[in-house]
Amino acid sequence: MYEPMNNRQFLIAALGLGILLRFALMPFFAHVDLFSEARRVFYVLENDYLFDNGHRFVVFYIEVIFAWFSTLFINVTDGLFHLNDPTQSVSNLVDYGFFLNDPNIYRHLFFFKLPYLVFDIATALLIWKFIDKPEHRKIALLIWLFNPLTLFSTYIFGRFEVISLFFLMASALQLKYDRVFFASALFAVALLCREINLLYAPFLLIALIDFKDHWFRNVITLSCSAAIVAAIYLLPNWLINLTGGDTQLFIDPSATQPHNSLNALLSLGYYWFYPIVISLAVLAIYQWEIGARAKAERFVLSASVVLFIYFGFNVHSVHYAAWLVLFPIISMQYGKKVVLPFMALFGVWLVLWLLKTDSGVFTLFLAAPLTTDFIGMGYFPNFFRQHIATDTFTLHQAIQLMRSIFLVVMGFFAYRILKNEPDFHTKS
Amino acid sequence: MSLKRISMELTARSCAWVLLAAVLSAALFSGSSIAQTVTNDLTATSSDHYQITGDDPYIIFNPKQQSEKARYLSIDLGSHLTGVPLEVFFSSQQDLFNPYYKISFTVSSFPAALQLPTDITFTESTRLRLDINQCQDCSINLESLPVLSNQIIGSATMVQPSRLQNGITSLASNSVPLNIRDWQLNDLSGEPNNFKISAGDPFLVSPQLTLSTQQLAGVYFKLKVPKSDVIWNDYQLFYQTERHTFSAQASSTFRAADSANGIVEFMFPLDFLSKEQPSDAVLERIRLDIPGISGNWALLEARLVHQGQLDDYLDKIPAQLLEIKQQRATGLSLIKKSLLNVFADIGFSISYLLLLILSACFLVRAYRANR
The missing domain is CATH 2.60.120 (Jelly Rolls)
Structure with missing residues (x-):
């Protein structure tokens, strides 16, 4: 006789299948960035520079701990991870080629991705805990575990985005239980994983305001929270400097990009900068206006829309889209209907990045340990030029079209998140 | 039916066949x-x-x-x-x-x-x-x-x-030494058996080989190398065939540790030239790019290795070897290559399979326990 699954069985089945799928992907896919990161980690371990690297501090130490653990199981081939100069730690294709040709390549890839698996599954559990309604939490869990963005970024591309997302998730959960200072501390830890999280900071602070409370108590709460975030964010670099460490261990001194980027940013050098700033300001006003709702709801909704604004006007690397997944998923706690926008996002993301790709994304090096032509079409943009493009519909036009559709999908997502769902409002 | 009538019908049919054949032939030869x-x-x-x-x-x-x-x-x-x-x-x-x-x-x-x-x-x-x-x-x-x-x-x-x-030279059952004196030098001063690096793109080019790739296992080199400032150095072999000239897309790179005795020996496998698709039938020339280490170098030996002698040279194939091929392994070769990858780290392969099986068993067990 058919027996429906209970909640616990659903959790076990979903997590189990999600983990098996991740195991199946882990050893066979790679991107050159994963190897570059592994070289930095092994460099630190080999030379005992444990208190030097100040860049993405939390992610790096998590990776160092896991790498140390993995040395119990992997025998590193001589010279494979050797770095002549730590400031030139981004691998070239020759070094990466040696890595891919190593007899232990599958073993390396499996162990390098282990920390991501742990934080990915931990995030799934926190999502389960965050959402109260059983039918919503089931859908949310399925989206998190089986969405192509997270799977690609983490287990195919091999990047650490889920660690940052885990701390953001933990921060939102603390906010749900009104633990303001814990939420601030965890948010600061997330900042130490990915600088982009700084975009959320103003919205976290606005969300901490209790509009029914006395203004003085609000000032105290906000000041303390800001102090916690600032202290945790700045403390590691300060300590490293104090103990004589080198926070610039892996920074290329000849790279002038950050300085130039800042100048360009403020002088309209980037077309997307001012539209994003203006849109974020409008969002902040909206967040102020919904001040009667609970802190967590205000933070989660704003954080969702922050990234829709960011990605609507701006395109970065393919795996950054993984940032888009978390907050819209947990907005289901507040009755937001996000399944259809998610489907649209997955489709448009795939097509956009098939067109606007480089050799490392969907084509030549996707599964380089297995074959350098995984989809059998070679470099897809060339395939598009030869077989699909016409004189009036070139590759460039196709990319622009897909970027426009991407913006539309972001707008659709924002509409679904901001749409009033009165039955689900949580009170402050 | 009378015999005469049968005979007339057969004659008419024969004529028809002959006519058809004539028309077809005319059509065929007119377009030749x-x-x-x-x-x-x-x-x-x-x-x-x-x-x-x-x-x-x-x-x-x-x-x-x-x-x-x-x-x-x-x-x-x-x-x-x-x-x-x-x-x-x-x-x-x-x-x-x-x-x-x-x-x-x-x-x-x-x-x-x-x-x-x-x-x-x-x-x-x-x-x-x-x-x-x-x-x-x-x-x-x-x-x-x-x-x-x-x-x-x-x-x-x-x-x-x-x-x-x-016509073409085929490799005999023995390996064939290449005459060191005939090699051309680029950005190198001196002779092949005693030279120094003089500029930024140092390499040696073999004389014309025009060799069948059918029995070719690879190319063996023995070099006298000066002391290096860095631990690891790259040597790159380019091979020119009837399909392409020297290009990075047809090259192999070997990473060598700094040699204690100043001698570096290695073999670049080239057996894939004839085995994988699209195959290369003729090895025309080879070129060896060397790292920019200052000091006295010498090309002591260069040798074309026959597939029958591969066992003697297996230990000379570098552990760290990057082969960029214009060929692709297909069909059985691809399966064999994939299996070799699996067997190259059999410990991990078995552990990985066990992990998958145990995880699946644990999932089923936990699922049943929570009914």
């Missing part, structure tokens, strides 16, 4: 002169004008023949192909032209008379293949078919082959 010219990656824009439209343009044709022992191939392709590298393949079986038999040449003006080797005999059914290389935008005027003759016809300019390949 056109069908004799086959083109690839060339599009006819008029009856005698072709435009190159792909990466591998060639024409297969049946030349007009004035003599069996022809000395010249008279050819007129129009002004667009002057200065363009051309090749004539002259030995084929059912239009599968053998890369071991070809004449490479460049023409300064058409009509031209290409000088042919004296020991080739042509028959009436001889078909030749003309390849046009390194020209994407060229077009061809083929007003008349090329002519095999004993003398230069009309005002044609005589053209000497830049290279003639009339």
Whole structure:
């Protein structure tokens, strides 16, 4: 006789299948960035520079701990991870080629991705805990575990985005239980994983305001929270400097990009900068206006829309889209209907990045340990030029079209998140 | 039915068959002169004008023949192909032209008379293949078919082959040493057996090899190397075949640790040239790029290794070897390669499988326990 699954069985089945799928992907896919990161980690371990690297501090130490653990199981081939100069730690294709040709390549890839698996599954559990309604939490869990963005970024591309997302998730959960200072501390830890999280900071602070409370108590709460975030964010670099460490261990001194980027940013050098700033300001006003709702709801909704604004006007690397997944998923706690926008996002993301790709994304090096032509079409943009493009519909036009559709999908997502769902409002 | 009637019917049927055969033959032979010219990656824009439209343009044709022992191939392709590298393949079986038999040449003006080797005999059914290389935008005027003759016809300019390949060297069962003295040096001062780096792109190029890749296992090198400032140094082997010249897409790189005794020995495998697709039939030259270590270098030994001797050289194949191939392993070769990857780390492969099985069992067990 058919027996429906209970909640616990659903959790076990979903997590189990999600983990098996991740195991199946882990050893066979790679991107050159994963190897570059592994070289930095092994460099630190080999030379005992444990208190030097100040860049993405939390992610790096998590990776160092896991790498140390993995040395119990992997025998590193001589010279494979050797770095002549730590400031030139981004691998070239020759070094990466040696890595891919190593007899232990599958073993390396499996162990390098282990920390991501742990934080990915931990995030799934926190999502389960965050959402109260059983039918919503089931859908949310399925989206998190089986969405192509997270799977690609983490287990195919091999990047650490889920660690940052885990701390953001933990921060939102603390906010749900009104633990303001814990939420601030965890948010600061997330900042130490990915600088982009700084975009959320103003919205976290606005969300901490209790509009029914006395203004003085609000000032105290906000000041303390800001102090916690600032202290945790700045403390590691300060300590490293104090103990004589080198926070610039892996920074290329000849790279002038950050300085130039800042100048360009403020002088309209980037077309997307001012539209994003203006849109974020409008969002902040909206967040102020919904001040009667609970802190967590205000933070989660704003954080969702922050990234829709960011990605609507701006395109970065393919795996950054993984940032888009978390907050819209947990907005289901507040009755937001996000399944259809998610489907649209997955489709448009795939097509956009098939067109606007480089050799490392969907084509030549996707599964380089297995074959350098995984989809059998070679470099897809060339395939598009030869077989699909016409004189009036070139590759460039196709990319622009897909970027426009991407913006539309972001707008659709924002509409679904901001749409009033009165039955689900949580009170402050 | 009477015998006479049967006989009349048979006669009528026979006549019909004969008539049909005659019509078909006429149709077949009337088109033969056109069908004799086959083109690839060339599009006819008029009856005698072709435009190159792909990466591998060639024409297969049946030349007009004035003599069996022809000395010249008279050819007129129009002004667009002057200065363009051309090749004539002259030995084929059912239009599968053998890369071991070809004449490479460049023409300064058409009509031209290409000088042919004296020991080739042509028959009436001889078909030749003309390849046009390194020209994407060229077009061809083929007003008349090329002519095999004993003398230069009309005002044609005589053209000497830049290279003639009339057969090929096959590797014997033993490895073959390459004469060190014949190697050319680039950005290196001195002789191959004693040289120093003089500029930023140091490499050594072998003499012309023209070797069949059929039994080739690889190339072995032994070098005297000066002390290096860094631990790891890269050596890169480029191989030129009938399909391509030296390019990074056809090279292998070996990463060597700084040698304690100053001697570095290694073998670059090249067995894939004949085994994988698209295969390369002829190894024409090899080039060894060396790291920029200052001091006294020497190429002590270079050797072509036969596949039968592979076992003797296995320990010389570097652990850290990066092969960038123009070939692809397909079918059984690909399966074999994938399995080799699995068996290369059998400990992990078994543990990984066990992990998958145990995880699945644990999932089922936990699921049942929570009913």
